[in-house]
Amino acid sequence: MPERLSTSSSVVRFVRDCAQGLLDIVYPPRCLGCGGRAESPQLPLCPACLQSLERAPEMGMAARLDRLPVGKGVFDGALALWVFDKEGTLQAVQHALKYQNRPRYGVPLGRLMGDAFLERYPTPDGVVPVPLHRTRRLERGYNQSAALAEGVAEALNCPDRPDLLARPHPTRSQTGLSRGERWRNVRDSFLADPAAAGGRWLLVDDVLTTGSTAVAAGQTLADAGAEGLHLMTLGLARQ
Numbered sequence: 001m002p003e004r005l006s007t008s009s010s011v012v013r014f015v016r017d018c019a020q021g022l023l024d025i026v027y028p029p030r031c032l033g034c035g036g037r038a039e040s041p042q043l044p045l046c047p048a049c050l051q052s053l054e055r056a057p058e059m060g061m062a063a064r065l066d067r068l069p070v071g072k073g074v075f076d077g078a079l080a081l082w083v084f085d086k087e088g089t090l091q092a093v094q095h096a097l098k099y100q101n102r103p104r105y106g107v108p109l110g111r112l113m114g115d116a117f118l119e120r121y122p123t124p125d126g127v128v129p130v131p132l133h134r135t136r137r138l139e140r141g142y143n144q145s146a147a148l149a150e151g152v153a154e155a156l157n158c159p160d161r162p163d164l165l166a167r168p169h170p171t172r173s174q175t176g177l178s179r180g181e182r183w184r185n186v187r188d189s190f191l192a193d194p195a196a197a198g199g200r201w202l203l204v205d206d207v208l209t210t211g212s213t214a215v216a217a218g219q220t221l222a223d224a225g226a227e228g229l230h231l232m233t234l235g236l237a238r239q
């Protein structure tokens with residue numbers, strides 16, 4: 001039975017990919033930045049718009065994490081690929097990736113993240129996406145961070161380990177909560193697998209805003225005995 005299930009799901013995937021391939025020929029994908037011809041069906045940006053994205057300063061990421069009362073020392077290093085501006089090109093890409101059912105954009109973007117990570121840090125034992133709570137994942141059909149992590153793992157040539165971190169509890173609304181309560185609210189939503197112990201992991205997320213979600217996920221892996229932790233995100237929100 002499980003075999004038949006996986007066969008039928010790979011048939012569905014094949015048919016969907018073929019349909020998508022035909023659509024890409026009939027309606028070539030447009031650059032989300034300028035509307036021109038995109039680099040490839042997988043990456044919805046033209047070479048000029050891709051070049052124009054502003055690289056995020058490494059210090060900016062560290063400063064953002066240090067601002068959190070609990071953020072210091074969780075990660076051995078943290079990087080974001082690009083600065084994320086409201087209404088900017090990267091937001092259009094992230095929006096398509098997150099809400100318009102375009103998980104295929106995640107893998108090539110993740111590869112670019114992986115290349116940038118390797119310029120600075122050694123290869124980890126595996127890549128761990130920040131998980132979505134099940135309800136949210138079912139609504140959206142996929143986890144955008146998992147799509148990015150897949151590309152990062154490809155670029156680093158190391159295992160993709162979405163199994164190491166789960167989000168069994170939904171994060172309640174943060175509205176009206178004190179700083180401490182907000183932290184506990186996010187902190188308690190994650191659960192690490194015991195297999196995380198002893199490994200050097202690279203945590204991957206889409207956009208870092210305050211950093212509390214990434215730090216909570218990282219702290220959960222650290223508490224489970226992770227030996228080393230780095231963080232890589234696609235964007236760092238400008239503040």
Ligand SMILES: [Zn+2]
Nearest residue numbers: 031034046049
């Ligand atoms: Zn463009």
